[in-house]
Amino acid sequence: MHSSSVVSQDANLKEDRAEVLARNIVSRETTDKLDRLVELTLQWQRSINLIAPSTVSHIWTRHIEDGLWLDHVAGRQSLWVDIGSGGGFPGLVLAITASANPGTKVAMIESNAKKCAFLRTVVRELALPAEVHCQRIESSAAVVEAATAVSARALASLPDLLNLVAPNLNKEAVCYFFKGRAHQQEIDEASANWRFSMVKHSSTVEVDSVILELRSVEA
Numbered sequence: 001m002h003s004s005s006v007v008s009q010d011a012n013l014k015e016d017r018a019e020v021l022a023r024n025i026v027s028r029e030t031t032d033k034l035d036r037l038v039e040l041t042l043q044w045q046r047s048i049n050l051i052a053p054s055t056v057s058h059i060w061t062r063h064i065e066d067g068l069w070l071d072h073v074a075g076r077q078s079l080w081v082d083i084g085s086g087g088g089f090p091g092l093v094l095a096i097t098a099s100a101n102p103g104t105k106v107a108m109i110e111s112n113a114k115k116c117a118f119l120r121t122v123v124r125e126l127a128l129p130a131e132v133h134c135q136r137i138e139s140s141a142a143v144v145e146a147a148t149a150v151s152a153r154a155l156a157s158l159p160d161l162l163n164l165v166a167p168n169l170n171k172e173a174v175c176y177f178f179k180g181r182a183h184q185q186e187i188d189e190a191s192a193n194w195r196f197s198m199v200k201h202s203s204t205v206e207v208d209s210v211i212l213e214l215r216s217v218e219a
Contacts, residue, residue: 009056009057012057012058013038013057013059013060016057016058016059016060016061017035017038017060019060019061020060020061020064020065020068023065023205024065024068024069024072026068026097027100029099029100030096030097030099030100033096033099033126033128034064034093034096036125036126037064037088037092037093037096037122037126038059038060038064040118040121040122040125041059041087041088041118042056042059044118044121048114048115048118050086050087050088050115050118051063051087051089061205063087063089063093064089064093065205066089066090066093066153066178067089067090067091067092067093067094067096067097068093068097069203069205069211070090070093070094070151070176070178070211071093071094071097073176073201073211073213074149074174074176074213076101076104077104077148077149078103078104078105078148079104079105079106079107079146079147079148079149080094080095080098080104080105080106080107080147080148080149080150080151081106081107081108081109081143081144081146081147081149081150081151082094082106082107082108082109082150082151082152083109083137083140083144083150083151083152083155083161083164083165084109084110084137084152084155084156085108085109085110085115085119085132086110086112086115086154086155087115087118088108088115088118088119088122089153090151090153090178091106091108091119091130091151092108092119092122092123092128092130094106094151095108095123095126095128095129095130096126096128098128098129098130099126099127099128099129104129105129105130105131106128106129106130106131107130107131107132107133107143107146107147108130108131108132108133109133109135109136109137109140109143110132110133110134111134111135111136111137113134116132116134119132120132137164137165138164141167141168144165144168144169145168145169145170146170147169147170147173148172148173148174149173149174149175149176150165150169150173150174150175150176151175151176151177151178152175152176152177152178153177153178154178157186157189158177158179158183158186158187158189158190158212159186159189159190159193159194161175161177162175162190162193162194162196162214162217166194166217166218166219167219169217171216174213174214174215175212175213175214175215175217176211176212176213176214177211177212177214178209178210178211179209179210179211179212180208180209180210181208183200183208183210183212187212193219194217194218194219195216195217195218195219196214196215196216196217196218197214197215197216198212198213198214198215199212199213200212200213201213
């Protein structure tokens, strides 16, 4: 990368960070851990594709903030299970906010070995209350059964997400799924085979972005 590009990216990152921290009140300790998460993500991004390259300069607004938003929407949980964790968003952000809440743990399920190595590196370096399960979601019934909350972002359609996790959810568990502009169509399709109560949380930052909060999911 040319020096001018590096300077431009650094400036964008700084502006992006300031924007997110102005909208979200977090402690100094949490901010420090988020800063380190960004550093590690950018380091590993050079060798594996953790996030879309087009979003690197806007990692705070495109990735970090979603995790902070979910933490605000859901409140304290005993065990978060983040499925298809990929590059760690929102799972690692939830684990960072969980650091300030004794008794809260995060389990991340991811089948890609290289991404699992990244997730475990961040968990270890930041001493996060989290564990990484390097396996397919279909093989993670016991992990999902223990969840008080399940999250997924940019993983699959709502019907497919429910097919993956609903058979193993305990009755009190709540699902939080990030969705975009086609969410109503996905809700309609899922409603054909599943019953659930739902709250739709709309983003105040990104148009058409929502978190679907699902409870009492039944076939």
